[in-house]
Amino acid sequence: MHFNRRQILAAMGAGALVGLPRPSFAATELMLGSAKITTVSDGHLVLPMxxxxxxLPAADAAPVLAQYGITGTVIEPPCNLTLLQDGERTVLFDAGSGSGFMPSAGQVLDALEGIGVSADDITHILFTHAHPDHLWGVLDDFDDPVFSNASYMIGQAEWDYWTDPETVKTIGAERASFAVGAARRLAAIEDQMEFISGGQEVLPGIMAHDTPGHTPGHIAFEIRQGSESALVVGDAIGNGHLAFARPDWVSGSDQDAELGIATRTRLLDQLATDQMAMVGFHLPEGGLGRVERDGDAYRFVMEV
Known part of the structure; x- marks a missing residue:
């Protein structure tokens, strides 16, 4: 495998994540045989700690977070979308936030343009899950489809959860808008949607893996060319610090915290053992790297 990193467009604004400069439109590339994987930025989120x-008590997490330069009451996780170009298909994993979620996100179309790809070039969009920063970018400000030539794939369990009218009543007040927004956008693209499940080769060279916990039907995607592979983990490994240093700790972003722990620890062990490349949606510097063991924990190693 050969990695290289390049800046696509100039950084916009100031700020830092895990103690490192955060470019708004950074792209990383990985060649798997003749296929090219590129990560492109949709911007970043601004969330309360x-x-x-x-x-989890803040005092317990503070020493770990401080090692990554994270202090205060706000975090700004990056949003990395994965693009696969194999000569026949141009596949985007997740669709970004669009303009309706946060002003700091929704920038993926600019990032794609920076590498010479338009929304009309996308042939398939594969969803890891249906949270706003992964789904809401399918519609523009006029509720028209952004990716007019694309077909869509989502896990059947994920679809069933977000289209269930009871979800908005049970998900909790802080996430009720997630459910309303997901149901509306999924209904808009239903005619172009194909339902998938873990263990299925959803496209040639792309295998779906069940990775529930962050959401009920979260799916990761293994891209394989011969003996080389990379895993698009979505939010199953949700950050580059606590998820690696203390994968056994509950994550506040997971809808099923204990299932999220089980999925996260399983994936980290597999990735470290197999030394498989990975892309994490909210991991730093484009999210492309690998996992190394660090005693009883792990660390994320970015490849340059």
């Missing part, structure tokens, strides 16, 4: 910590 409680969204990460949940019920």
């Amino acid at each position: 409680e969204f990460l910590l949940g019920n």
